[in-house]
Amino acid sequence: MSRLPLVEAERLVDAIKAKGARLAVPGIVDLSELAEASSGVAKVVLQGVQDMLLRVALQIARDDFEDRRERQRQGIDLAKSAGLYRGRKPNAKVHEQIIALKGGG
Structure with missing residues (x-):
């Protein structure tokens, strides 16, 4: 749920409550x-x-998630500027499977 925007997380919580279940968050008084x-x-x-x-x-969980993503992006940008970041290597086998599934083109 921490990856969901607040509005979507609230919708999920409402759906859980509508089914009669309770949502317990560790560290939060119930x-x-x-x-x-x-x-x-x-x-x-x-x-x-x-x-x-x-x-x-x-909201705290979402803010924490966004902070971690931003720090990760900053780290990747730093590594790219230093020439240390190359990304994931291409996987020829997966690429061939994609082409085969798409019908050859």
């Missing part, structure tokens, strides 16, 4: 059991806080 035992305003507030904590966790 208030869902307390919310189920509560009633009225307390229940609404606890559910809102739980949803907010989940969204914060999703």
Whole structure:
């Protein structure tokens, strides 16, 4: 889920909840059991806080993923400028399979 944009991650969470499952995030307080035992305003507030904590966790995970990708890109750019990065070597066997699957051309 950390690789998904926040909107898509929230859609996934909503789909999980719609099926009756609960999503537990390690390191995040789970208030869902307390919310189920509560009633009225307390229940609404606890559910809102739980949803907010989940969204914060999703956003932090996404930000971390984007930071790592950016650092990786910077490292690759540095290696390219130093002439040390060459990328993946071509795989002739896979290339031949692709041509064969495409019908020869």
